[in-house]
Amino acid sequence: MLESKQRKWRRHIRVNLYITPKVRYRRGILPNATNVLLIILILDDIHIPTLTVGQTLNFALSTKTPGPRGRLPGVSRSEFNASVKDMLLKMLNIVHTENTLVGDSFVRGVSGGERKRVSIAEMMTTRARVQCWDNSSRGLDASTALDFVRSLRIMTDVLGQTTFATL
Numbered sequence: 001m002l003e004s005k006q007r008k009w010r011r012h013i014r015v016n017l018y019i020t021p022k023v024r025y026r027r028g029i030l031p032n033a034t035n036v037l038l039i040i041l042i043l044d045d046i047h048i049p050t051l052t053v054g055q056t057l058n059f060a061l062s063t064k065t066p067g068p069r070g071r072l073p074g075v076s077r078s079e080f081n082a083s084v085k086d087m088l089l090k091m092l093n094i095v096h097t098e099n100t101l102v103g104d105s106f107v108r109g110v111s112g113g114e115r116k117r118v119s120i121a122e123m124m125t126t127r128a129r130v131q132c133w134d135n136s137s138r139g140l141d142a143s144t145a146l147d148f149v150r151s152l153r154i155m156t157d158v159l160g161q162t163t164f165a166t167l
Contacts, residue, residue: 049107133165
């Protein structure tokens with residue numbers, strides 16, 4: 001009886017996702033398309049509530065900081081992370097929340113709109129080649145949503161990313 005319940009439980013939590021990339025251009029298939037990072041921003045803002053906004057972004061940046069060939073000469077990893085974090089905080093207008101807990105429904109922290117902007121900043125740190133933003137402006141006021149869309153446009157142009165967005 002216990003074994004059948006365990007099998008049933010495992011069946012519900014197991015998720016397998018296989019992506020076979022086949023990137024096509026006008027003149028054929030792009031070689032070496034196996035290392036494409038795809039991100040999807042989900043509707044729920046799920047964070048570690050006891051971390052501050054700055055710590056959350058530092059962690060996200062520490063996992064995706066480019067190597068020495070991907071940074072300007074003479075710029076260390078910590079300097080690069082600090083400059084990107086400051087740029088994201090200013091771009092999304094959450095500089096004042098850097099030392100505030102992110103929080104959740106049980107831990108008091110930043111507001112819902114600020115938490116949404118933390119999620120957006122966290123996704124922007126990945127530098128993914130393909131980005132899917134589904135209803136990402138939910139919970140943002142009109143001026144912040146406009147700033148967010150402008151930021152997406154700039155990132156798409158400068159970094160050469162592919163961006164899918166529904167607002």
